[in-house]
Amino acid sequence: MSATDTHTSRASHAVLALLVGGYASIFLGRQIMAVMIEPIKLEFGASDTAMGLISGLAFAVAYALMGLPAGGLADRHSRVRLLALCGVIWAITTVICGFAVSFPMLVIARMLVAVTEAPVTPASLSLIADLYPARNRSLAISCFTAAPTLSAIVGLSLGAWVIDTWGWRTGFYLIASPPLLISLLLALAVREPERGRFDNPLHGNAPALGLWRSARQLLGNAHYRKLVAACAWFSFSGLAFAMWNTPFLIRSHGLSLQSAGILAGVVTGCSAALGGLFSGWLSDRLNLRSQAWLLGLPLIGTLVTLLSLLLYLVWPPGIAFQIGAVEVPTAMLWCALMGFFTMWWVAPCFNLLTQMVSPRQRATAVALQTICTTLAGIGLGPLLTGALSDLLLPWAGDESLRYALLGVHLTLLIPAWLLLQLYRQQAFAPQQALQGA
Template identity: 65%
Template sequence: MSNAAVTRSLGWRAHGLLSVLVFAYAGFFIGRQIMSIMIEPIKQEFGASDTAMGLISGLAFAAVYALMGLPAGRLADRGSRVRLLAFAGLLWGLSTLLCGLATSFWLLVAARMLVAVFEAPVTPASLSLIADLYPVQQRSLAISFFTGAPTVSAMLGLGVGAWVIDIWGWRSGFYLIASPVLLVSVVLGLLVREPRRGYWDANGSSVHAPRHNLRQAAAHLFSNRPYRLTVLICTLFSFSGFAFAMWNTSFLIRSHGLSLQHAGILAGVVVGGTATVGGLFSGWLTDRLVVVDRRWLVWVPLIGQSIALAFMLSYLMWPVQTAFHIGSMPVPTTMFWCALMGFFTVWWVAPLFNLLTQLVDSWERATAVALQTICTTVAGVGLGPLFIGALSDMLAPFSGDESLRQAMLLANVSLFVALLLLLRLLRQPPFRQ
């Protein structure tokens, strides 16, 4: 591809649509993240166990998300992705408002499940759009901006959200996060045009989608072994990553004695800030290295996650110790390891998402992302928090408040398995030399 052709991707339209997608994704993701600082107050109001909170913060959402993910991906592959995002965002915002109005635990569970219905199209439609906005050699950085949105929203959702919830209660958190998504839905619906599908593919947009039903589409994708292995790796990374994010605030409260407000601020700002920088850096680095050797799409995640695992274990095992104070807020010494872990823990996202868009054709790209997102959501949002919550309850009679620390340590086994699978991915046809 010529330099002139590559330059066409750098116009204001591509960057403008990417900016809208990033802002929208941040808004959607705050809805998941803010649950981590609502665990303790919701648990107290409804008298729920850690297992029940793992259900409401994870599995109830993930189960519905998984059911709706594949149909949402097919809709994005066959229709206007921009209009789909606008419609989904509008209904997502209204459903989030219903969460704040719930008067019982099970009504809140039902409202969270409704939110999942309208969040299902977001990731597949957005990544399909990004693949049509940027060529392969610039796509990792563009994807890192998009996937970095949750880390920025973590700083706002956990920092500002902790302050709002501490003053006005957990219901106010849902009212707070619904407004930006409603706004961006209007912008998408009225001001954004649909880009041409398959613009940067070798065969352009001339290839039309076969008339596969949902089962046939899924079977076709999973017959692709490199795609199947990439999805499994992403799933394992998500299992430990989402579980950590959901329980980190509670870990700081129980094991380090912080208040809800201080724990939420530290968890959001430290992890969110370093993960934002780390995600953008990994995308930038991958785009430069992949020109030399395509295998860097795998080597970057392998190196980053290996380092992140070491820092994660240090963070969780470090003894209670205060390094310094920021005003009245104590900052535990272990937050140093948390910051380093946050920088490296997102190094898998942009390279593997870029790889995924290259392993499939343009007519099935949103469906491919949807299947990947279903797996990562069920494992990460669904099973990860529930696993830690249930394991913490099991260990509580023996370990007390330290049961959560031990459960979070055990969840990192999935990281080690994912690292082994990355080595196996390097032996697949796309990378075999």
């Protein structure tokens, strides 16, 4: 590695800013569904289970089916052009969601949106690995992965106001335009960086494997499988919470749609964004001392998240203070603490993942990880939470959603156990993982 490769340029930061903006714009389409649940449910007469389907499983299945081919495309073709094309098609399919005249039509439209999103994460993270060296990569990844939390602030707060004022269809129309501008900038102003510029030359010069051969090689790595499984369980819990937190505040704390959306977006979104960025910054610094922190930080974050989340869900109704017309329940203090630690796993785990594989396997590796996290998080998390809420309704009444969320989030013990296993097996040593340990 040359001396010039040990630092990053302003151009890298500019490209990262575009990737963050594009990811935030696209992820807004997922976040805004949380404040659309109640109005869509009312218009189409859907159950909580059906809403879990449209906000979760239907989207996740389409995303998963396209995930691996999308990763293969990003490993073999220009990632910049692929992202630009995805942004344009995503905007078109999102507008179609707003034109839906029946529940089945809306489900199909959401599945089309999922297909266009499939290449975004693997292509973007593969690009980031070629924009930043490993020692600076956690912070760059945390900037990218903070995009969903930033979009949550807009989607749940401003989105709640838009939907409450003009209806849920208008929400889809408005969020379709930003990705078009990002796509134009990517197509006209960004060059494709050299693959593997910060990697060991042996791995950087490795030829691209066939899609299925590459996938089999990755899945044959025990450390990679456990890391992906941990990420999937994190997403199962996190996406279930993100999708049902607004209805929870409405049902269990008696808040209006607008107040619940603002609190869920601003409190959780801001604290998660700050926590994710802080963990990325801290990970880069601790990583210089020991790579073990790439697993240690997520483990600490998971345990604090679980404790604060359980306290948030069991805390009785009661208003701590009021900001303007928005009443803030006392429980939101625990929600803010949970939000700060809930993203501590993302940047360190993704950094570790990018070091486990060769440059021409990165997009496929991220795609496989994203397939699992999408199926578990977007697919099963909201759906099973809604189904469990319906199941508990005869026993718990209006508090059925509270108990459903409690049951779902106890599963955070599983990724904590997986991370502890990886820590003991020294899976943070990339040279061992590359050998298929």
